Amino acid sequence: MNNARRIQNIALIGFMGTGKSSVGQMLAAALHFTLLDTDHVIEARAGKSISEIFSKDGEPAFREWERQIVQELTQRKRTVISTGGGLPADEANLASLKSHSLVVCLWASPERIWERVRGQSHRPLLEDPDPLAKIKRLLAAREPFYRQADVLVNTEMRSVREVAVQVIKQFHLAHGGER
Numbered sequence: 392m393n394n395a396r397r398i399q400n401i402a403l404i405g406f407m408g409t410g411k412s413s414v415g416q417m418l419a420a421a422l423h424f425t426l427l428d429t430d431h432v433i434e435a436r437a438g439k440s441i442s443e444i445f446s447k448d449g450e451p452a453f454r455e456w457e458r459q460i461v462q463e464l465t466q467r468k469r470t471v472i473s474t475g476g477g478l479p480a481d482e483a484n485l486a487s488l489k490s491h492s493l494v495v496c497l498w499a500s501p502e503r504i505w506e507r508v509r510g511q512s513h514r515p516l517l518e519d520p521d522p523l524a525k526i527k528r529l530l531a532a533r534e535p536f537y538r539q540a541d542v543l544v545n546t547e548m549r550s551v552r553e554v555a556v557q558v559i560k561q562f563h564l565a566h567g568g569e570r
């Protein structure tokens with residue numbers, strides 16, 4: 392691990408439907424950390440939902456919001472950061488998160504992701520005639536970024552609690568090892 396890093400936070404990355412929000416809530420409660428969800432921050436600042444940002448302003452405007460939030464996170468301490476699925480698919484965003492956080496990627500197969508997100512209406516990128524194919528395409532494109540995480544956790548056979556326990560172990564190792 393790079394010595395220049397100060398691991399103060401946990402950043403959860405990964406595709407939609409891999410459990411970042413639920414795992415984030417559990418981690419924040421267990422560690423007494425603040426929970427920050429980048430999508431929620433963006434919605435509050437923009438005064439509209441993610442779907443509205445996509446439909447009215449377009450995806451590039453949303454990605455610009457993400458970059459702005461990421462830059463502001465560098466001063467955070469004791470925070471669990473739950474990120475939107477596309478946020479780390481940008482080298483600068485990923486490098487910035489890594490400078491202050493243990494970056495943890497939650498992983499699941501496209502089929503499992505589709506099972507988990509079908510029936511939900513707030514994911515504009517999945518409004519597609521063939522959502523499973525879209526998930527496969529996006530996941531393949533993002534995999535090289537997701538794989539740069541410090542820790543990769545397969546969530547398929549694990550409960551939210553089991554994933555959280557695993558992440559906490561890794562965080563203590565990284566945090567302790569760094570002092």
Ligand code: S3P
Nearest residue numbers: 406407430441475476477514515
């Ligand atoms: C996106 C994932 C969403 C949200 C937006 C775009 C993506 O967040 O940021 O709809 O590009 O994968 P979740 O991963 O929390 O669903």
